[in-house]
Amino acid sequence: MTYQDIQALDANDPLAAKKSQFELPDNYIYLDGNSLGALPKKAKKRATEVVEQQWGQDLITSWNRHQWIDLPIKVGERIAPLIGAAQGQVICCDSISVNVFKLLCAALALQKGRHVVLSQGDNFPTDLYMVQGLSELLGQQQCELRLHAGDDIEQAFSADIAVLLLTQVNFRTGYLHDMQKITALAHEHGILVIWDLAHSAGALPIELDKCDVDFAVGCGYKYLNGGPGAPAFVYVAKRHQTATTQPLSGWMGHAKPFDFVADYVAGEGMLRFLCGTPPILSMSVLDAALEVFDDVNMQVIRDKSCKLAQLWMSLVEQAKLSNELLLKSPVRDEWRGSQVAYAHPFAFAICQALIARNIICDFRAPDILRVGFTPLYTSYADVWDAVNNLQDIVQKQIYSDKKYQQVSKVT
Amino acid sequence: MTYQDIQALDANDPLAAKKSQFELPDNYIYLDGNSLGALPKKAKKRATEVVEQQWGQDLITSWNRHQWIDLPIKVGERIAPLIGAAQGQVICCDSISVNVFKLLCAALALQKGRHVVLSQGDNFPTDLYMVQGLSELLGQQQCELRLHAGDDIEQAFSADIAVLLLTQVNFRTGYLHDMQKITALAHEHGILVIWDLAHSAGALPIELDKCDVDFAVGCGYKYLNGGPGAPAFVYVAKRHQTATTQPLSGWMGHAKPFDFVADYVAGEGMLRFLCGTPPILSMSVLDAALEVFDDVNMQVIRDKSCKLAQLWMSLVEQAKLSNELLLKSPVRDEWRGSQVAYAHPFAFAICQALIARNIICDFRAPDILRVGFTPLYTSYADVWDAVNNLQDIVQKQIYSDKKYQQVSKVT
Numbered sequence: 001m002t003y004q005d006i007q008a009l010d011a012n013d014p015l016a017a018k019k020s021q022f023e024l025p026d027n028y029i030y031l032d033g034n035s036l037g038a039l040p041k042k043a044k045k046r047a048t049e050v051v052e053q054q055w056g057q058d059l060i061t062s063w064n065r066h067q068w069i070d071l072p073i074k075v076g077e078r079i080a081p082l083i084g085a086a087q088g089q090v091i092c093c094d095s096i097s098v099n100v101f102k103l104l105c106a107a108l109a110l111q112k113g114r115h116v117v118l119s120q121g122d123n124f125p126t127d128l129y130m131v132q133g134l135s136e137l138l139g140q141q142q143c144e145l146r147l148h149a150g151d152d153i154e155q156a157f158s159a160d161i162a163v164l165l166l167t168q169v170n171f172r173t174g175y176l177h178d179m180q181k182i183t184a185l186a187h188e189h190g191i192l193v194i195w196d197l198a199h200s201a202g203a204l205p206i207e208l209d210k211c212d213v214d215f216a217v218g219c220g221y222k223y224l225n226g227g228p229g230a231p232a233f234v235y236v237a238k239r240h241q242t243a244t245t246q247p248l249s250g251w252m253g254h255a256k257p258f259d260f261v262a263d264y265v266a267g268e269g270m271l272r273f274l275c276g277t278p279p280i281l282s283m284s285v286l287d288a289a290l291e292v293f294d295d296v297n298m299q300v301i302r303d304k305s306c307k308l309a310q311l312w313m314s315l316v317e318q319a320k321l322s323n324e325l326l327l328k329s330p331v332r333d334e335w336r337g338s339q340v341a342y343a344h345p346f347a348f349a350i351c352q353a354l355i356a357r358n359i360i361c362d363f364r365a366p367d368i369l370r371v372g373f374t375p376l377y378t379s380y381a382d383v384w385d386a387v388n389n390l391q392d393i394v395q396k397q398i399y400s401d402k403k404y405q406q407v408s409k410v411t
Numbered sequence: 412m413t414y415q416d417i418q419a420l421d422a423n424d425p426l427a428a429k430k431s432q433f434e435l436p437d438n439y440i441y442l443d444g445n446s447l448g449a450l451p452k453k454a455k456k457r458a459t460e461v462v463e464q465q466w467g468q469d470l471i472t473s474w475n476r477h478q479w480i481d482l483p484i485k486v487g488e489r490i491a492p493l494i495g496a497a498q499g500q501v502i503c504c505d506s507i508s509v510n511v512f513k514l515l516c517a518a519l520a521l522q523k524g525r526h527v528v529l530s531q532g533d534n535f536p537t538d539l540y541m542v543q544g545l546s547e548l549l550g551q552q553q554c555e556l557r558l559h560a561g562d563d564i565e566q567a568f569s570a571d572i573a574v575l576l577l578t579q580v581n582f583r584t585g586y587l588h589d590m591q592k593i594t595a596l597a598h599e600h601g602i603l604v605i606w607d608l609a610h611s612a613g614a615l616p617i618e619l620d621k622c623d624v625d626f627a628v629g630c631g632y633k634y635l636n637g638g639p640g641a642p643a644f645v646y647v648a649k650r651h652q653t654a655t656t657q658p659l660s661g662w663m664g665h666a667k668p669f670d671f672v673a674d675y676v677a678g679e680g681m682l683r684f685l686c687g688t689p690p691i692l693s694m695s696v697l698d699a700a701l702e703v704f705d706d707v708n709m710q711v712i713r714d715k716s717c718k719l720a721q722l723w724m725s726l727v728e729q730a731k732l733s734n735e736l737l738l739k740s741p742v743r744d745e746w747r748g749s750q751v752a753y754a755h756p757f758a759f760a761i762c763q764a765l766i767a768r769n770i771i772c773d774f775r776a777p778d779i780l781r782v783g784f785t786p787l788y789t790s791y792a793d794v795w796d797a798v799n800n801l802q803d804i805v806q807k808q809i810y811s812d813k814k815y816q817q818v819s820k821v822t
Contacts, residue, residue, distance in 0.1 A: 023467040032471045039467035047462045047692070055638055056434040056450040060443045060771060063821035068639060070820075095687025097661030098509060105548060121673055126662035126687065129675040133660035137516060138549070147673065172671075221688070227466055228479060228691035249544035250508030251537035258822045260583075260776050262532055262558065264540040276506025276537065277632070280639035281458070282690035360471060365671050409481075410474035411669045 001311075001318055009311070009380040015304055018376045021292055022225075029382045031361040034199060034339050034372030037225030037289070046288030050281055071283050072252070072274055078290040079233050082298060083197060083218065084207035089235055091270035092220070092286065093252075093278060096198060096232040099217040100130040100165070102246035102273055103234065107163045107192045107215060108143060110243065114162035118191070121147040124171045127196055131165065151175050154182055157189045164191050168206070169199035169337030172364050174329040176200070176337045180211045187212065198222060201233075203305060203338040203374075205298040208235055215240070223338070223374060224293075226286030234273045241269050250275035292376060304375035306333040308383055309340055312371060315387040316342075324394055328368060339372040348411065349399035350390070356404070359386050363411045412722075412729055420722070420791040426715055429787045432703055433636075440793045442772040445610060445750050445783030448636030448700070457699030461692055482694050483663070483685055489701040490644050493709060494608060494629065495618035500646055502681035503631070503697065504663075504689060507609060507643040510628040511541040511576070513657035513684055514645065518574045518603045518626060519554060521654065525573035529602070532558040535582045538607055542576065562586050565593055568600045575602050579617070580610035580748030583775050585740040587611070587748045591622045598623065609633060612644075614716060614749040614785075616709040619646055626651070634749070634785060635704075637697030645684045652680050661686035703787060715786035717744040719794055720751055723782060726798040727753075735805055739779060750783045759822065760810035761801070767815070770797050774822045 010016060023039045024030065030038060054062040063069050075092035083090070093099065104117065117131045131145040148156040153166060164186050169176050179195065186193045194215040200206060202223030208216055214237050220230030236244060245266050251257045252274035255265040266272035313331065316322060325342035344350060344367060351363040361371045371386075393399055421427060434450045435441065441449060465473040474480050486503035494501070504510065515528065528542045542556040559567040564577060575597050580587050590606065597604045606627040611617060613634030619627055625648055631641030647655060656677050662668045663685035666676040677683035724742065727733060736753035755761060755778060762774040772782045782797075804810055 023463070025468045025470070028470075030470060036466075036471045038470065039462065044462055044467065047458060051450065051455055051458045051638070051696070052434070055447075056455065057436045059436070059439075059441060059449065060447045060773065061766065062639070064819045068821075094505070094509065095661065095689075097663075097687030098505065098659060101659055124662075125665070125668075125671050125673060125675075128673055129660045129662060129665065132675045133658035136656070136660075137658040227462070228473070229688045229694070230692075231690060232687070245547070247544035247548040248509060248512055249540045249547075250506065251535075251540055252508075254536070254540065257536075258776060258820075260536050262536060262539050264536075264543045276508030276643070277640045278506075279642060279690040279693035281641075281696060282693045283640070285462070285692060355472065362471065365669060408475045409669075410479075 001314060003384060006380045006384045009307070013304065013380070014300055015296065015375050016379070018292070018296070019379070022377045024377060027358055029359045029386050031359065031371045031373070031378065031386060033374030033377070034222055035362055036221055036228055037223060037374065038377050040225050040289045040292045042291050043225065043227060043285045043289040047281070047285050050284040068280050071280065071287060072278055073270065075283060075287045075290065076233055076270065078287065079201070079224070082293055083201055083216070083235065084205070084209050085235055086209055088269050089238055090233055091273055092231050092233045092283060093274050094232060096196065096217050096219055097126045097130055098248065099232050099234045100127055100194070100196070101134060102248050103194050103215045103217060104131060104134050104163065104165070106244045106246045107194060109245070110240065111162035111192060114160060115142050116144050116146050116161045117163045117165055118146050118148065118153070118156055118161045119165045120153060121149050122170060122172065123167050124196065124198060127165055127167065151177070154185045157185060157191060159189055161189065161191045164193045165196070166193070167196040167198060171199055172328065172368050172370065173341050174337045174339040176335050179206070179213070183211045183213055199337050204302045213237060220286045224286065225289045227282060227289065229282065230286040231279060231283050234270070236270060236273065246273060248275040252276060252278065301375045305338040305373050308373040308375065308378060308380065309336065309338070311380055311383050312340055312387060315384065319387060319391040321391060321394055325369070338374070339370055342369045343367045344369055346399045349404035350393055352404040353393045353399050354389060357389050359389055365411065412725060414795060417791045417795045420718070424715065424791070425711055426707065426786050429703070429707070433788045435788060438769055440770045440797050442770065442782045442784070442789065442797060444785030444788070445633055446773055447632055447639055448634060448785065449788050451636050451700045451703045453702050454636065454638060454696045454700040458692070458696050461695040479691050482691065482698060483689055484681070486694060486698045486701065487644055487681065489698065490612070490635070493704055494612055494627070494646065495616070495620050496646055497620055499680050500649055501644055502684055503642050503644045503694060504685050505643060507607065507628050507630055508537045508541055509659065509686070510643050510645045511538055511605070511607070512545060513659050514605050514626045514628060515542060515545055515574065515576070517655045517657045518605060520656070521651065522573035522603060525571060526553050527555050527557050527572045528574045528576055529557050529559060529564070529567055529572045530576045531564060532560050533581065533583060534578050535607065535609060538576055538578065562588070565596045568596060568602060570600055572600065572602045575604045576607070577604070578607040578609060582610055583739065583779050583781065584752050585748045585750040587746050590617070590624065594622045594624055610748050613704070615713045624648060631697045635697065636700045638693060638700065640693065641697040642690060642694050645681070647681060647684065657684060659686040663687060663689065712786045716749040716784050719784040719786065719789060719791065720747065720749070722791055722794050723751055723798060726795065730798060730802040732802060732805055736780070749785070750781055753780045754778045755780055757810045760815035761804055763815040764804045764810050765800060768800050770800055776822065
């Protein structure tokens with residue numbers, strides 16, 4: 001593999017032009033869009049508009065004039081086609097953590113006589129923490145967390161399980177679950193499934209409706225580029241909506257919030273999954289950011305994502321780094337999301353040394369170097385340059401410099 | 412009262428210069444800062460900075476470089492002196508609704524053998540809805556909502572009540588509860604108190620510590636001018652923090668969130684009241700907005716607020732509107748927040764007719780015209796002009812025009 005090969009790949013990239021829709025710092029290689037997506041130019045423009053015109057000039061009238069009141073549904077419907085959801089099943093609100101709580105309560109209430117929530121031990125911790133919080137509140141007889149250690153979660157299915165809570169792409173290793181197979185098997189055992197799409201929405205084609213998924217949550221600030229801490233989203237299959245309620249029954253989820261009556265009546269459809277007043281600035285910016293996806297096919301994004309990852313892994317092999325950096329991600333595309341992970345005892349310092357060279361990836365405790373691929377703004381040349389620097393840092397043990405080992409608050 | 416008197420009031424207003432710290436539309440009289448505060452210039456500047464530099468250029472590194480990770484505490488500590496809270500007791504997060512849920516669970520868990528939550532029938536509905544949601548989840552034996560009809564809530568105190576959930580200033584009438592007296596009386600009955608400061612934080616001096624308050628929530632987007640849907644805040648008295656947990660135990664509330672361990676361990680102090688990843692754009696803007704309060708004393712704000720309201724009520728009398736517009740707010744300052752409310756069968760249309768003249772106040776179902784006073788950017792001349800227009804609209808029955816009766820989605 002030569003640099004000429006790389007140039008050819010970039011020259012033939014159907015997504016190459018997309019990079020111009022983002023504001024990116026100069027001389028930066030950004031391989032952390034799986035943690036925080038880059039700033040779309042349209043999002044930047046909307047931020048100014050919503051602050052200066054909508055808030056500053058139109059003030060309270062913007063709830064009607066600029067339809068702030070409809071934003072949660074509007075943004076939900078923009079996300080829906082990216083995750084294979086027909087209209088009326090997705091709404092934007094709160095954080096993934098809060099939304100997991102809502103869906104756990106909703107799903108458990110549908111499952112009379114069952115109370116076990118099954119998940120993976122290495123699921124993203126907040127999902128597990130939310131089950132633990134609910135379990136503390138309701139007692140183990142009403143909500144019990146059961147953890148399975150491996151990726152073969154279906155081995156743990158049994159008739160006493162109420163809910164499967166599973167992240168489609170593992171946040172450390174990038175392992176990609178087979179949504180269709182797992183959902184179908186879960187249903188055979190009478191288990192309802194909540195998928196967490198944090199590391200897959202916007203990264204690969206998802207078919208929630210076709211896979212007959214019950215519930216899902218997902219993240220606005222990773223592959224959807226909605227900005228730091230952008231609101232999350234909730235999916236509830238149409239068939240469950242009428243029978244389902246959730247306890248975070250704030251006024252925005254009321255059938256008639258502006259009647260200001262004392263008794264809660266759940267709103268129609270997805271509205272009942274809203275709680276309090278949404279963060280309009282953050283949600284408006286996410287709304288605009290999603291326009292980037294208007295003219296792209298998720299399969300085209302996925303194809304490039306796989307090629308970027310394969311290129312990365314080949315170059316790491318070619319650079320003879322494989323003995324030092326232990327690959328923790330599946331090699332086969334169908335089992336891997338849009339990231340690769342390597343274990344190394346000095347993973348944190350390697351990551352810091354890369355960042356010092358303006359090559360941004362991240363560290364995940366205890367020993368994982370994580371590299372994310374975001375096909376909308378990452379080129380094959382970025383991968384080439386990053387691996388060259390990685391080779392330099394690892395083979396010359398540049399990471400052993402103490403300055404790269406200083407622990408930061410956020411990794 | 413003549414226009415000359417009004418001019419003298421404005422000339423002697425110690426807060427007059429504050430208006431220049433806000434971006435306000437020209438030829439606008441804004442009497443709805445109690446619903447959505449105006450845009451502080453510093454907030455506008457910060458919005459650009461956080462979007463363009465922090466997100467756009469510094470990307471994921473901003474969690475450390477710009478201390479995004481500390482924002483919930485930083486903003487909480489900025490709010491603390493405005494509500495009479497010593498350090499380490501306030502944190503910024505989520506919405507009021509979500510935070511009410513956290514505190515209800517926390518407070519009920521401290522009250523073994525009691526399960527009744529007392530509130531007012533005309534409390535802001537979301538507070539009641541959150542109790543109802545928890546009650547549905549836990550059952551009436553664990554959480555039961557009891558409503559009292561009047562403002563004399565202390566008449567309903569009894570030894571079976573676990574928690575009093577009360578909004579300090581009524582959202583419709585502006586009735587202001589005596590926090591010190593009610594908290595003390597509640598404690599005599601062994602009742603823990605959650606105060607909702609939505610309509611008081613930033614509007615009047617609050618002394619949570621001095622009043623020995625247990626818990627409080629409040630709003631970032633009203634008198635604190637944090638922008639539409641700005642995150643809310645939580646206060647927990649130091650004495651309760653260690654013994655208290657809450658079930659929305661997301662990863663941001665973990666003692667070591669970046670260790671990514673499977674078991675939840677509640678963070679120190681107020682950290683345990685965090686849940687998911689915060690909306691950084693919205694929270695940063697609130698942080699900057701709060702700088703407006705750096706050099707003002709809440710008592711000075713309160714004094715002007717009372718004078719604005721008294722002027723409003725006098726002018727309404729002077730204009731002979733009192734027979735048509737039925738005052739629903741207490742006349743005496745010590746019983747009223749920073750708003751006045753009038754009942755009128757055509758309140759909605761009157762409000763629309765005022766808005767058509769760029770005089771912004773709001774309507775609250777079923778028949779309330781609500782006028783808010785925000786001393787940082789409202790002048791006595793604003794009040795004079797607004798009442799003159801109100802007189803015109805009411806006495807000439809301009810409100811009876813059909814165009815003012817078209818119902819809007821948000822009121």
